[in-house]
Amino acid sequence: EVAVIAQDGTDGATLDAVRALLRRAGASRFTAPGAPVPEGALVVRLGAHRQTDDPLHALPSGGYTLSVGDGRVTVTGAGPDGLFHAVQTLRTLLRPDGRFTAAVVRDWPATAVRGVTEGFYGVPWSHGQRLAQLDFMGRTKLNRYLYAPGEDPYRQARWREPYPAERRAEFRELTERAARNHVTPAWAVTPGQAMCFASDTDLRALTRKLDAMWALGFRAFQLQFQDVSYTEWHCGEDADRFGTGPEAAARAQAHVANAVARHLADRHPGAAALSLMPTEFYEDGSTAYRRALAKALTADVEVAWTGVGVVPRTITGGELAEVKGVFGHPLVTMDNYPVNDYAPGRIFLGPYQGREPAVAAGSAALLANAMEQPQASRIPLFTAADFAWNPRAYRPQESWRAAIADLAGGDARREEALAALAGNGASSVLGAEESAYLRPLLKEFWASRTGGGEKAARAEQRLREAFDVLGEVPERLAGTPLAEEVSPWTEQLARYGTAGTAALDMLRAQDAGD
Template structure:
């Protein structure tokens, strides 16, 4: 309410009279909210599931009214997040748009994994991520940092240092405020004796310690464990070797952990296991043995068929569900993680996952990038999908995600759109620089039709050049306009975007000058383009607009070569004229002109 502009808020207990006047009344207590919802023609509560809610905005008894009702505390919290989205502004006054909503999630668990390879997020970045999860109605944060030795083979037995324990407590409090469950993933397999009672007790003690710090969901990870390598002689004697032996060891340990959690921490979430075979399709000896030996209720994590699959279908989920003996599946999607392609940031929308995946998974978790603020663009869309996959519209959700990442400033929104629009393709699909392609098409069509003797054709070219030039200008200036946290994370990509934007501006200026027969202006612009091209490869590796931005500049230079005569074979409609030839300037060898022949001069200048 304060973010929406409320200056005074008075709390009225049930049964007390409302203050006089026409102030907005917000009803969030069960009794009066239900009455107001009925008056505002909201659908009945009926069998509203967990985390569901009803919300209505309108007028009751001649007063502006908001009514919120949740199926539980989480549902009421989610209703408040939807109310946040209904803020409108008119004539300088802010309020809430009229609406009637009955809503609930499809996937019971929706959230994010911090599981990328490389340096972990900072404490502040994690706190901000938890706030983001709350705003987007997600309810799980799985801590699986590969940079943390205390959850892996090296030190999984050891307690965390005091300072890190305090950070976890702070995360737990922030998670509680956002109705998010903290999860902790442990990967002890490469430094554990499965048949050792002492090692098992050490693992249970560590899990108890993490529960005391505020973690309420746990995952055992065996994805990097070899079938043929044990870490004590007793395991080889107890289990033997091969996939079935490994599966028995994994299942036995998981069973003991699951029983311990149920007995000691009955409010903890069900245990999940990331098996060694977490992405393969179909039935295998390992999967069959694991399914047979895992206790009922233990969940199994998978990533789809493939480590980073282009699509995940309901049929694939059903087949894997069958292979794991009907154990509930947690879909842990490796998007938008970019540790395998560090020159890329994946900012396109979540796509290629059928609605059945969200509806029939025990949870849907997406694996974030090293860049947390940038990750929130695709993660926003993944949250939309997991909440309502049948109504999910990737492009609409993506535009909303960009607006959320940019904040309220129009220039910032344009800058973030340019960044995301030129970093939107991935293994999941998507067309890079899709918003730019129609502008490029229109510009080339106008250029090809332009005739110096036909003013209408030049005006058409001018309009197309202005639109395309504006888009390139937004790219060039984006690094100064995106929010600071995002700019700090994606500096190399913003620099590369600026370089492509500036090169594009000069290329448009070069081609427009050529169409007008302005050889001097065209040459100046070409020199600027070539100077920017020479910077290609400078600084950290960052790829933006792959297959579009650089290709536009290359095509422009090739057309320029054709126009100047440097590339006779390419032909070309626009030719330099005596009036439009080069003029003397410090960086132009005008003395190469012979008898005022501009083609001769351009050939000399184009040939180093």
């Protein structure tokens, strides 16, 4: 029996999450609110953190305290998000035997806004995949989802048109699921290829579209101008009003962004800060375009960038500070990892790395651009969530192993198969060595053959076991949502496993003179 004692006003999604977790732990009865606590019952208390001016006890928004022991679980949160995050940590303390590991935790996010962009070119995620991804984001304490598929015409060339009724119903369900997971849903629009910047009529059409998306539950917005030409306007008024060239493009984009920011502030005061993806989103240093944009853009608009490069190997705190100084606005770091639309024959399953802690702490938001494969994306996204939450204590390999275990869901054979899949898809622009775990096994095998005996037999057995796992990856992942989306890669791994086993059999036959 469990007594859940929650402070008035506790978020319903948090209460549902803690009760579901307790049922998993074996709770069969919950004491009625206000009723006496039965002897021997587990007591779970949820409440607001008492803020103080003392820096040792103050908690940033989204932070929490958690104490588990002596038949009690006590949770305080800095706001509703903090309480929800505490429940996610409590979930990791649940042991297979139904007991909780005793712990005292005081925790908070280093990055205020941490999230995922669905911004790739290719087949967008399905509605069901997006809902499942929001549940994953809630578990991993990510709190921003940016909807920006490259193949959605209603946010690009046809941005003036309303979404069809079926899509609007899906968006309502999407934003409701986001709210339950304490994720802010954001919507990006790319109007620059079909807009007269100087037109008040077009501006009104744009703000009407944003109002419509607000009504569907979106609470943050981004204007994207990454593909806008400096020399081509879509109406004569633009050239008359803004001129031509990079500075003119910057002034036109700032004009639209400022008008949208004013509209959101007046009409939807609860909206998150507007962000703008500029045409020069990855260049280094100061340019005429960047200086003009910084001068014309109002202070409350954030500017997005991807680091120095579209998919940079590293992002440093110094680079972020320099670009922030050039733009003179808060920066939204939109990291193009693990997105794979530029290399569709690859899946990037290595951990998030090569980003200095100052990038997380210094960004107004840190968003990782996911792959077309939503389930496979969870391995690198899990690690990106770890980094964004606590970058100074982040350990990529440890986080990567935890990500694989999380995706396996407690199935040991599936986890072994996922480790093989991820280990053979770990390299990317960010670094790491492909199939690194096989190399020492191969080296040991060849080195031991000269001496023979028990040592050689053990080395062969270890390598054979690794090849066996590769050969079984499709079978071990069968029936999971991941299996279909990664089948081209798992089928190839199985071929490698079969080939490796055949090679070992051939060498054994040669040794025997067969």
